[in-house]
Amino acid sequence: MPERLVTVATFSRAMGAYLSKARLESEGIECFVVDEFTVTMNWLFSNAIGGVKLNVKESEAQRAAEILRQEPISTDSTEIGEDGLRCPKCDSPDVYYEKYSRRIFFASWLLLDVPFPFLKRKWRCRECGYEWKVR
Numbered sequence: 477m478p479e480r481l482v483t484v485a486t487f488s489r490a491m492g493a494y495l496s497k498a499r500l501e502s503e504g505i506e507c508f509v510v511d512e513f514t515v516t517m518n519w520l521f522s523n524a525i526g527g528v529k530l531n532v533k534e535s536e537a538q539r540a541a542e543i544l545r546q547e548p549i550s551t552d553s554t555e556i557g558e559d560g561l562r563c564p565k566c567d568s569p570d571v572y573y574e575k576y577s578r579r580i581f582f583a584s585w586l587l588l589d590v591p592f593p594f595l596k597r598k599w600r601c602r603e604c605g606y607e608w609k610v611r
């Protein structure tokens with residue numbers, strides 16, 4: 477019997493829903509974007525129908541909500557360089573965060589019952605692909 481799906485987040489734009497979907501999937505949570513077609517076709521009325529919904533299995537809803545609450549993803553733009561941060565190699569401003577914690581996340585989650593102690597971020601340059609750590 478299939479598990480019930482619950483909505484953990486709604487978005488006025490499909491882009492926001494897909495960013496969060498990717499984020500949840502990177503944490504191993506299966507999720508589904510609902511109403512995307514309707515909203516894309518009738519974006520003016522997206523509020524009227526409740527926007528784009530991000531659904532997950534009921535058993536994973538709490539974790540999903542925590543992940544989304546922990547690091548809200550902007551629905552209007554991708555995460556690009558803040559504070560004029562530039563690539564140290566090619567000096568491009570087109571840099572973004574990348575998270576490399578999935579394995580560590582699961583290990584700590586299983587072993588320590590603490591999901592988020594070791595999240596590490598890396599910056600990556602879209603221009604040249606260079607990666608570096610900030611602190």
Ligand SMILES: [Zn+2]
Pocket residue numbers: 563564565566567568601602603604605606
């Ligand atoms: Zn670069």
